[in-house]
Amino acid sequence: MQLLDKLRDSSKTQNVPVIIVTAMTARGLEAEAKAKGAAAVVIKPVEPKAFLELVKQVLETGGA
Numbered sequence: 060m061q062l063l064d065k066l067r068d069s070s071k072t073q074n075v076p077v078i079i080v081t082a083m084t085a086r087g088l089e090a091e092a093k094a095k096g097a098a099a100v101v102i103k104p105v106e107p108k109a110f111l112e113l114v115k116q117v118l119e120t121g122g123a
Contacts, residue, residue, distance in 0.1 A: 060095065067096045076122030078113065080105060098122035 063079070066072040079092050082103040089100040098117045101110060 060091065063092065063095050063097055074122075076117045078117060080110075096122075 063077055066075060066077060073096075076098040077096065079097050079100045080103065081088070081100065084102060092100045098120075099113055101113065
């Protein structure tokens with residue numbers, strides 16, 4: 060979350076789409092990340108084909 064905050068605080072990176080990949084399953088993590096501007100949150104283990112599709116989707120929509 061700290062890195063996401065820093066990315067959003069910089070004018071150079073504030074619009075870069077961010078997908079968070081984590082092993083953490085804390086309640087509210089996804090909502091917090093999306094509120095801070097993350098495009099998506101993926102909980103490990105990551106299925107490669109599904110992740111690739113998610114990346115394509117995020118790039119096509121600009122992270123929205």
